[in-house]
Every structure is written in structure tokens, then in C-alpha cells.
Amino acid sequence: MDRFTSVLLVAGLGCFALAFVLSGLYPWLITDAKQTEATIAEVAYNVTTEFKQLKEMYPVAFADAYPTADECLTDRDLASADDDDPRRAQSDDAWRAAHAFALQAGRDTYVAEACWHCHSQFVRPVANETQRFGRIRVPADENNALQRPMMFGTRRVGPDLTNEGGKRSNDWHVAHFSDPTGTSPGSIMPAYTWFFRDGHQVFRTIDPDSAERTGIATSRRYPVPGVYATQADAEAALQRASDATPDNLSTERKRLVVGESEGPTPNALNVIAYLQWLGTWTDDDRREPQQ
């Protein structure tokens, strides 16, 4: 029994291999092996509404983040387009490409920042977890290229994120990354200041008359979406906004000013896109991406 050389063969290799077969290969055979793994393109096929909103809310960061940003047309851009307008199909492809890029990059950041050490993606059928966190996911939902490796997580210092997609708005996420206690008083999550960059933005100041009438402070400014890297870009944006203002509202033009600001980085958009996607893709959504 204690013949030394047999150690290498039986204990060293045999037991190790047996365990791998029983707890690695066997679960694979009875679950994931039964279907092909979904590609990133497949899981990104249904572009979330929140991802489309990112373009309207943060146009500059969005353009910096995705090569196909210019071809991603919003519903407003397509308002006058017919149903069979080729721009629609073109735009859909551009959105899907940008979405796929965002999901992969967002998930890479999720791993790199070790978000998964405090946030699980693992709802269990016990302890009232479905009431707090929602739907339980089955192996087929996870068998995709974004789950390499799977982000079950290990500890719940923060809430579970399995079904986070669509629960909160993009600007909630932006505000939360900037200062978690602002949106969630008492939160112990660190602020992700490096998800933000300084820049210049166009603001609309308030009309002194209406300020007096409504009691809103005259110092109040309303940001126009788009944080530009340079003052010159922001001034060009101001000019565009001014040109777009109808003549009958020409006094509004005078109230446009350029000021210093900060906005989310392209990478922050990736993370938000990933969070807004979580839980939205299930096995039922498997589809062939269009060629």
C-alpha cells in the first residue's frame, strides 16, 4: 500500500483526473455541451434601450468609445426614415457592433476593478433571494463568451447584480460611480473618480425673468449633453446649438454659455453598458447575428 512510486500514478494523477471528470467534465456534459456557446455578437444582438440612451446623453464620450458611433442613429435621427430605409439596417448593425464592443470592454473592467469581489451575479432559490434580486438564471443563460470565467462572485458587500440591467437609469449609474453616497446614502462603495474626465460643456442659463417668477436661482445652469475635451470644441458645439435654435426663440441663444465640466470616460460607458445588459439576455434570445 505504501509503495512510493505508485504515489505519482494513483494519487498524483488518478485522483486529480477523477475529480476533474466528476466535477468539471460531468457538469459540462450534462449542461453546456448540449448547445453551442453563444458568441459576443449573439449576446449583444438585442441592443438595450439604455445603451441607445448613452449616445444621446454622452455623445462625445460615446463617439470616442465606439468606432461605429457615427452610424448609430437614434430614433430621433430616424424619425423621418421609412420602414425600409437602408439607413435603418445599417444603423442596427452599427449599434450591435458598438454594443458588442461595450459588453466585452465593460466586462473586462468589471473583472479588472474586482467588482465581483463585492457584487455577486448569483441569485439562489433560497433565503428570499428571488424577491430581493429577481430571476434565477439557468446554465443555458450563462453559456456565452462573456462568461469566461463566470462571475458568480464570492461575497455580498454590495447587492447582487444578476438582474441589474434596466433597473436603474444611466444617469443614476454615472452619479453613483462619481459619489456612491449621493445616490445611496450610507453606501461604503468607493468612488470611481477615474471613470470621469474633465472637459468643457455648453450650459443653458436661466432667463432672469422666469427665474424671478419661479424662484429658481439665476446661478442655476442646465447642461446640454456632451462634455468636450477642449474649449474650442465646446464653443463649436455652442454655435451648433445656437444655429439650431429657432428664430422665434432667438433670446434663448444669448443664454448659452460654455463652462468647465466633467463627464464619464468611454470606459465608464462600457461598464454602464455591461451593467445595463446584465440579466437581459437569456437562452430564449439566442439568434443568429445578421451577416
Added chain:
Amino acid sequence: MTSVADPAQVAEVPSEPLVDKGLVKWHLTAAIFFMVTAMTWGFLVSLQFFGHYPFEGISFLSYGRVRLLHTNEIAYGFLVNGFVGCMYYAIPRMTGKSVASSKLGWLIFGVWQFIIVAMSVGQLLGFGQGVEWGETPTGFRPGTWELQYIPVDFLIELGAVLVAIQFLTPIVKSVRKHQYVSLWYLTAGMIWLILTYVMGNTLPEWTLAGTSGAATVGLFIHDLVGLFVTPMGWGLMYFFVPVILRKPIWSHALSVIGFWALAFFYPLNGVHHFLLSSIPMSVQYGAIISTMAVEIVVTTVVVNFFATMWGRGDALRTNLPIRWFFTGMICYFITCLQCMFHTTLTMQEIIHFTDWVPGHAHLVMLGVFAFWIMGMTTWLWPRLTGSDWHNRRLNHWHYWLTVIGLVIMFGDLTAAGLVHGYMLAALSPWMEIVRAMHGFWVIRTFAGGMIVAGQLCFAWNMYKTCTGEVKPYDYRVDLATVEA
């Protein structure tokens, strides 16, 4: 018994031509260095839990990234260096042959410290990988062959192979029908490390996505504990305990049974990290049953140790290394008993995802394996430096600060876990739970501070012992590591 008495009676430092003391010394130095570093990271990140983390807002020192250093530097910086250092002492003495080559030894030493530094820098730069306890950067973008950073995983693999070559050479040269059981454990541990590392750092990233990948990750986490740390720890204990007590181990048969049971049951535990998940239930039940079986395996070691100690209770008072081993063994028994219960689905329902788990992890990694390595280092250091400890009292500070710190931390985190778990199940509002945890987290930081302080005492003492004036030391009296 007294400590050092008459200098005339002091024996020469035992000459051990087979042992390359420089390698032992430097590996142990590196081990203690990374232990102090890793624990300091742990202490710092614990401040985040009540809003006092000093580096908030600095991306590469953010909570999330630094937390990776805490666990990874313990695994690859402290434990590996500690085990390798002790093996450089133990294996030549058990085999009667020196290791393959001292030059190779220094190469391994250099490569390994480079790995730890590259790993730490990579994690701080955001190249950590999503495998628990294996966040070492693969260097590749997940699932592709696009190289982004130094492929640390590959270097670790290379290092593990070099370590195996280094130590298997004397073992193979001296092979005979009845080998010391220590050598069984150490041999198996070195080979399992290679296999485990390849499995955990390739399959979930390149081959198995989703839940079956997660099952493999679970297998990796537990194989690293069960098939590397555990056999290394047991193997070295089966060497150091008889050597220090100067009596044979109580039962060779029991140690062999322990070995085969470990080899069979331990690797089957992996999936117990993801119980109640979407991994097939049959696999989960298998993991639960084998986790319970491991408790029986562990009992063989515990019984063997206490039976060997039988009649030598005085050593607990007079011999600090033995006291470390004894304390570690008690922690080991508690940890494994705990395992047996909290692996059940009933307890998982409450304690999974809570501070109970870090409590358990600290009890086993610090309370057991780190305590054993500390005991071995306490015993070895005077033999390596040729001088008695600079200040033996500091070693006692080390012991008591660490042990009391750990007891507080374990009790605190266990209680915190139960409160957290029941509040989660009761659907308490989230911020209500965070507020309830506040006190527990403050106590945890306090306990962590005690532990770090203890290690600083030890590190300072080690430094002064090897650089300060040489104090005579009676090597014939092993118990002399305790102030008379």
C-alpha cells in the same frame, strides 16, 4: 529547563552539508516580507468598510485592486516561499541527498520574487483575472491570444515545474520501499500544484464558459487549498514535529491513510464554493458529501499530532514552535469541523455571501498554515543565522498578538456573517444591513491591526537576529526558543 546557560556548554551550530542554508534563509525572508505586505494591504482595505480607506480616488490603489493583493500575495508570496524555504531544509535531511542544484535554487528564488512583483503590479494596473485566489494576470485578453501584460500565469507554471525538478531530484535519487510519509505529501503537493494551476488558469478562460467553467473554478480554488497548501503543510508538519519533539510520529499507518484519503476526497470538494447555484445538483451533493468526508481525513492528522504530543505537554510551555503547531492544530480542527456543517445546504442558505466565509478563510490560512510556517520559521531562524533570537520576548509578542488578533477576527466575522445572513433572508433594507455591519467591521480592523503588529515584531526580530551581534545558542536544547 533553561535557555542558554554556560557558553562553554553551547554546542556548535549543527553542520548540515546537505542543506543550502542561504536558500532557506532567503525564501523565509521573502515569505515573511510578503506576509507583512499582504496583511498590511488587508488592514488597509478593511478601512474601506467604514469609510477611512486612505487611497480612495487613486485608480491603481483602489479598494478593489488592492484587495486582490491581499489574497494573492498570501498564496503565492507567503505560502509558496514559506513552503519552499522549509522544504530546502527538510527534503535534504529526509532523503540524505542535496537538492538538484543551488544555482537552480537561486534562479527559482529570483524568478519567483519576480513573479510576485509582476503579479502585484499587474493587478494594480487592472490586469487581474476573474478566478478567485488565482487573480494572477494571464497576460492575455480573456479567451483570446492577444497579449496585454506579462503572462504571470505562465511564469508561475514555469516556476512550479522548476520547484518540482529541484526537489524531486533528491527524492527520486533516494527512493526506496518505505519512504517518509512527509515525502509522499511533498511530492504529491508539488505535482498537484502544476496540474491545478494549468486547469484553473486555462479551462475557464478558453474552453469552458458559464457554469461548467464556474465548476472548474471551484475545483481550482479548492485544489489549490487541498492539493497544494494542505499536503505541503502536512508534509512539513510530519517532518518538523518529530524532529523538534525528538520522538517518532504516533502512527505511520494513520498518516498513510490520511494521505490516500486526502488524495481521493479533497479534489472532489470544489463545487462546494457554488452551492445552490445552477451547477447540476448531483455535482453539488457529491461535493457536500466529500467535504464531510474530508473532516474524517483531517481527523487522522489531528489525532496523530495530539497523540504524538501525548506526554510532552510541557513543550507547550517551553517550546514556542510546538506551541505554534499546537495552536494551528486546534484551529485546524475547528475549521474543518466548521466545514462539515457549513457545507450543508441548510447553513449555506444563511452564511453564503456573508462575512462568515472570510472568517473561515482566515482561520484556515492564517490560523493553520501560517501558524505552522511561523512555528517552523521560529525554530529554523537561529539555526540559519547561527545566532540566538535577538529578543525572545518579541517572539512572544508575535505569538500572542497574532493568536488573540485571530480569535477576535474569527469570532467577529462569524457573528457578523450570521447577522448579515439572517438580515438578508429577512429582506431587511440594504442600507439597514450595512449599518448593522458597521461595528463588526470596526472590530475586524482592530483585530487585523493586532495581527499586523505581531508580524512586525517578528520581522524586526528576524532582521535584528541576522544583522545584530551573534548571541550564543544551545542547539541541543530545542526548547530554548522560549524565555526561561
